[in-house]
Amino acid sequence: MFRYNGNAFNRRFLPRLTTKEIEAMPKEDVLIVLPVGAIEQHGPHMPVYTDTLLGEALIAEAFKHLPEDAPIWLIPSISYGKSTEHAEFPGTFTLSAQTLMMVLQDIAASVARSGFKKLLLFNTHGGNADLLGMMLREIRLSTGLDVYRLDPGAVRYSDSFTDEEEKASGIHAGDVETSLVMAVCPDWVHPELALRELPKFPQSDSFSFRSRSFAWVMKDISNSGIAGDATKANPERGEAMLKKAGPLLAEALLEIATFDMGSMKE
Numbered sequence: 127m128f129r130y131n132g133n134a135f136n137r138r139f140l141p142r143l144t145t146k147e148i149e150a151m152p153k154e155d156v157l158i159v160l161p162v163g164a165i166e167q168h169g170p171h172m173p174v175y176t177d178t179l180l181g182e183a184l185i186a187e188a189f190k191h192l193p194e195d196a197p198i199w200l201i202p203s204i205s206y207g208k209s210t211e212h213a214e215f216p217g218t219f220t221l222s223a224q225t226l227m228m229v230l231q232d233i234a235a236s237v238a239r240s241g242f243k244k245l246l247l248f249n250t251h252g253g254n255a256d257l258l259g260m261m262l263r264e265i266r267l268s269t270g271l272d273v274y275r276l277d278p279g280a281v282r283y284s285d286s287f288t289d290e291e292e293k294a295s296g297i298h299a300g301d302v303e304t305s306l307v308m309a310v311c312p313d314w315v316h317p318e319l320a321l322r323e324l325p326k327f328p329q330s331d332s333f334s335f336r337s338r339s340f341a342w343v344m345k346d347i348s349n350s351g352i353a354g355d356a357t358k359a360n361p362e363r364g365e366a367m368l369k370k371a372g373p374l375l376a377e378a379l380l381e382i383a384t385f386d387m388g389s390m391k392e
């Protein structure tokens with residue numbers, strides 16, 4: 127199990143340090159990584175902890191590939207996200223938008239008060255995305271931090287492992303997430319209960335799922351709580367996806383850590 131082991135949790139987990147050690151460390155170039163997950167239904171076959179678990183697994187994999195002296199430090203995940211779209215399913219423990227906004231503000235203010243300058247929100251739950259996008263600017267204005275966001279899907283680590291069908295409709299508890307959890311915590315998955323259920327989203331440019339044209343809750347688009355094909359999942363592909371994600375995410379973290387917000391002006 128990766129938690130509290132390995133490079134991320136053993137060497138780069140900030141709260142392992144004492145207040146004196148944190149006070150003494152040079153902070154000008156440090157990037158603080160705050161994973162944001164969710165606890166929500168993931169179909170009949172997967173744990174409700176899936177998004178938070180996968181965030182930590184992907185971070186642990188990425189930190190394996192960082193140079194020893196990279197100024198990148200991890201803080202504990204916000205395990206609970208905004209999962210209102212799954213609220214009708216037992217086991218979904220959601221924060222309201224307002225609460226998550228305040229939690230993000232309070233943690234960011236503490237990061238800034240401790241003397242750090244850069245904060246990254248590492249998000250593994252699609253339902254958090256709109257709120258985090260808005261909060262980046264709010265936090266920047268209220269704290270002065272340089273604030274960044276990385277959703278691991280942005281490095282496209284799963285693209286070469288999935289078919290067109292899954293790319294178009296596999297947004298939740300389908301092949302990708304199921305394969306990953308099978309690789310990370312095999313005992314937490316019940317493959318015999320996996321299902322295939324693919325929502326038929328409208329496809330035009332102006333009215334589509336991707337352009338966020340309509341407010342949906344899970345029960346609008348799926349009976350089982352799955353949007354994707356979980357029956358295709360297997361642990362070998364999950365392991366291969368994690369291995370591919372590691373160096374790509376490490377590269378993205380380094381790019382963010384060394385980015386100069388002042389460099390964009392003419």
Ligand SMILES: [Zn+2]
Nearest residue numbers: 176177299303
């Ligand atoms: Zn998920």
